[in-house]
Amino acid sequence: MNNPIVEKYFRMDNLPHIWCPGCGNGIIMLALAKAIDSLGLDKDKVCVVSGIGCSSRAPGYLDFNTLHTTHGRALAFATGVKLANPELEVIVISGDGDASAIGGNHLIHAARRNIGITTIVFNNNIYGMTGGQYSPTTPNGDLGTTAPHGNIDRPFDIAQLAAAAGATYAARSTVYHANQMEKMIETAIAHKGFSMVEVISTCPTYYGRKNKKGSAANMIAFLKDSFIDVKVAEKLPEEKKAGKFLMGEFKKEEGVVEYTVAYESIIERLKK
Amino acid sequence: MGARDNQEIKIKKEWCKGCGICVTFCPKQVLGYDDEGKVAMLDSENCIKCGQCEMRCPDFAIFLGGKE
Numbered sequence A: 001m002n003n004p005i006v007e008k009y010f011r012m013d014n015l016p017h018i019w020c021p022g023c024g025n026g027i028i029m030l031a032l033a034k035a036i037d038s039l040g041l042d043k044d045k046v047c048v049v050s051g052i053g054c055s056s057r058a059p060g061y062l063d064f065n066t067l068h069t070t071h072g073r074a075l076a077f078a079t080g081v082k083l084a085n086p087e088l089e090v091i092v093i094s095g096d097g098d099a100s101a102i103g104g105n106h107l108i109h110a111a112r113r114n115i116g117i118t119t120i121v122f123n124n125n126i127y128g129m130t131g132g133q134y135s136p137t138t139p140n141g142d143l144g145t146t147a148p149h150g151n152i153d154r155p156f157d158i159a160q161l162a163a164a165a166g167a168t169y170a171a172r173s174t175v176y177h178a179n180q181m182e183k184m185i186e187t188a189i190a191h192k193g194f195s196m197v198e199v200i201s202t203c204p205t206y207y208g209r210k211n212k213k214g215s216a217a218n219m220i221a222f223l224k225d226s227f228i229d230v231k232v233a234e235k236l237p238e239e240k241k242a243g244k245f246l247m248g249e250f251k252k253e254e255g256v257v258e259y260t261v262a263y264e265s266i267i268e269r270l271k272k
Numbered sequence B: 001m002g003a004r005d006n007q008e009i010k011i012k013k014e015w016c017k018g019c020g021i022c023v024t025f026c027p028k029q030v031l032g033y034d035d036e037g038k039v040a041m042l043d044s045e046n047c048i049k050c051g052q053c054e055m056r057c058p059d060f061a062i063f064l065g066g067k068e
Ligand SMILES: Cc1ncc(C[n+]2csc(CCOP(=O)(O)OP(=O)(O)O)c2C)c(N)n1
Pocket: A052, A053, A054, A055, A056, A071, A094, A095, A096, A097, A098, A099, A122, A124, A126, A127, A128, A129, A130, A135
């Protein structure tokens, strides 16, 4: 007896997954499967690519064409997959470290090119797999094994970073807001061009424990209380926005030429 | 008849890691734990079949399924 969505889109032999109790990764993975189901995509026409990290283990559980590559390089491999097979829906799953530290350069250039890849960042504010080193999204002042006295860096806003670099769809949600997140992933996959969905997730084992954030449920309750939609925020007075974080759709631009389309047009031109 | 009248909450105990997320966010507070710390349905009469437990269970261990 299984959830039919799980039976349809997951490699049942590989479940249950190895993630810790309360790790947000599973919530995002289920939302992704549901989004793909709503779009009615042919499983053989989907390719899920990841780098290295706890989050990057997701493609091992998903029953599509999948590629588990090297740390930070998922978008480089995905770019190759998409250029060779423009008809595929290419989806990249990446941790905050994978996407914005070691892989940050690939991220801004994939966004700049507006290549038709959907990137879902599982942002748990830490390097989970390697034991809790701070990442480019660890909040200022928070603790990590490499920031034992508090992180002095300022964090990246990954969704806005992608938008500024040229992504034509950029949105952020959280694992509390799983329904909204699923809709964003659906929109992002349907979008023609580079799309980014940053999902704020939970790592109760490292980020949570180091920073005394309580149980996984406490961490998710924090997301519920702290994130407000940009559209709602626009109408709120400043004092109501203090200490809050923004989620929602930040950018949706149509009509920008997608990279493989531009590439194809060169080939067509040279054939004449 | 509502669209979800023929559905009920199913629990796959083997996969439950007892994280408590579903229990915390169930709007009707009908979920709890068994002796092993895994999720248990305490009051199915009052479950509104909203699916919030399913959408936030990281382990796919609780979901709405067809009644047998
Ligand atoms: C080239 C290279 N450098 C470093 C590592 C070690 N390493 C593995 S995962 C990881 C970071 C994981 O953090 P993140 O990408 O945020 O994913 P998470 O585990 O939190 O999901 C690092 C530094 C590696 N595997 N390869």
